[in-house]
Amino acid sequence: MELLFPLLIVALLVPMFLNVRKQKKIMADTQALQDSLKIGDEVVTTAGLYARVVLVEDDTVDLEIADGIVTTWSRAVVREVLPADTEGDEEFSAPDDLSGIGDSTPSLEKPAPQAPADETTSQTTPRLDKE
Secondary structure, three states, X not given: OOOHHHHHHHHHHXXXXXXXXXXXXXXXXXXXXXXXXXXXXXXXXOOOOEEEEEEEOOOXXXXXXXXXXXXXXXXXXXXXXXXXXXXXXOOOOOOOOOOOOOOOOOOOOOOOXXXXXXXXXXXXXXXXXXX
């Protein structure tokens, strides 16, 4: 019984120590990533924003989120640098003709219930009362 308490303390401290080491490694990797930012990198922020780096300063980066729209962010929000696109990738382009698409438009209206063909009026009334 005398060894139970120290053994319990060790069993709790070892996972905590390992977790702290893992967090420090992740923080060091993130800091290295943020320090290696350069103009033209495509990045993802912690908010999930996909953008291109247009200016890198000491504590901030300017990100182009659309053509001509530049916003200023803290360097700390950059979570990931996306890999550069490889040559030969083609962007998706929609076909010029839309002949394969029907003329129907989507509707939010609930369709009216269809009565069976052999249903009589006396049978229809209780069925509609249930619906």
